[in-house]
Amino acid sequence: MGHREVVDGMIKDGVSDVYSDKGSSISREQQDDNSIQSYESHCGNQCQRLPVGDGSRGGSWRQRKANCYRAKADGVDILDAAKLRKLRPAFKEGGTVTAGNASSNSDGAAALVLVSGKYALEKGLTVIAKVRGYADAEQAPELFTTSPALAIPKAVKRAGIDASQEYAMVEEAHPPWLWT
Template sequence: MSKQLTEAYIVAAARTPIGRSHRGVFRAMRPDDLLVAAIQGALAQAPGLDPAAIEDAVIGCAMPEGAQGLNMARVAALLAGLPKSVGGVTVNRFCASGLSAIQMAADRIRVGEAEVMIAGGAESMSLVPMTGHKPSFNPAIFERDDNLGIAYGMGLTAEKVAQRWNVSRADQDAFALESHRRAIAAQQAGEFADEIVPVEVVSRSPDLASGGVREQRRTVSLDEGPRADTSLEALGKLRPAFAAPLDPAGQATGMGSVTAGNSSQTSDGAGCLILASEAAVQRFGLQPLARFVSYASRGVPPEIMGIGPVEAIPAALKSAGLAQADLDWIELNEAFAAQSLAVMRSCGLDAAKVNPMGGAIALGHPLGATGAIRAATVVHALRRRQLKYGMVTMCVGTGQGAAGIFERV
């Protein structure tokens, strides 16, 4: 006998500021501590909720090892002060880990297995590098040409997308500049305030005069990446960071076009959403921000992984019973300007609806956390601007695309 699905509502959505990796404000901060801050920030948005009602915490992480290994979801849930009855599982779909975590948590509610769930993501690219500390590719990848794309660096896949979809260097740089412009404007207007939970950073250094330890504290409340001083001239001076794409004969096809300036910033950050059933919303007097509508993930050739949203977006819309024109706000993760523009042009996305407050080129991309961070952005933006439908979508390493749709309620 089939069982009717219930609805899953987002009742809280919080994130930390995003810091630049290696040299930024969170360079020495553990990702599980960032996640603790995001969890506690989300709980503060749902004051009537009994934490004992939370069934599980599903947390995304693209490189779950080192400081973000050992099932970071469970560790952070405990460190955040949640009851020991709250479980935790860490999941990995690379850049879509945080979005997949939301989908998994929502599905537990929708099939009636849970009433309240935590979902989110956390990543420190300062403490754990993009490919992990000891990457080990399966040798079979290199035995067939059609599998080589699995081992491609992300920059090379962006070059292939730029070449195949005819995305010029000038267009990439202009897109990057607009990302910074929108992010700065949003910061100045205070539009991130609803979603960001300030994080206190403590730094310690030896005090030689006293023989003790000098402690300094600062509160971080803004994303570190947006730059008001960037310009087309400055972006145009940056050298391509990756090898030029090759033609079928294996010859380089001129200069590459992907630079550090038109690519996403490596970053540190965390995000957390609390999802609840309709029964839990009523029991605890919660105020939903949005309804989780649909999710889709699809595969594409690994060597052009950046085009993944082209397959995932229509699938998510079909599952939701919506047309693309119904979307009012689109958070398209800017892994690279090249792939963002290729996706927008292929799908016919309205540029005014895509990343109205800037994207990962300006704000940063802490891999497995990004899906949850961008979901927090979209659900608060829908409420603040009284819009109806929003979407989070991104490309995923090894050739995937993911998309999730939310509805303001």
């Protein structure tokens, strides 16, 4: 019994987006350029076929027929880069965060299944990747968008590689920390 309050996480996210440009040297042009690149990548990859086993049939994974579902992300299908560059700042006059270069409401869905090498061999699974390093980092809540810039060097070191040796793709919608 009693009153409860529901807090809208999107409002809190919107309030913190303003910190993406606070105290950094990220220009509006850099954020727009990165967003345009991200949208172009999204538009080219938004409809991928994903093999997904139908768990309702029982039996082992190999016994179940793998169904293919279309994965289509919400968001922009056609990008007008010129219009994106003309959008007004969302939080303050002269700011760099706009409705076009901030993350969309639909960002954030992902799935990853990890198994040990031993398990993969026992089950006859094809190993397609190996986790060589990982890390996390934290700092003041208003600086959360730049925490990956602290974690990535730690992960590279833990993996025992030099960042110049490997190709890395950071899959993040409009990462403000990319410029930090």
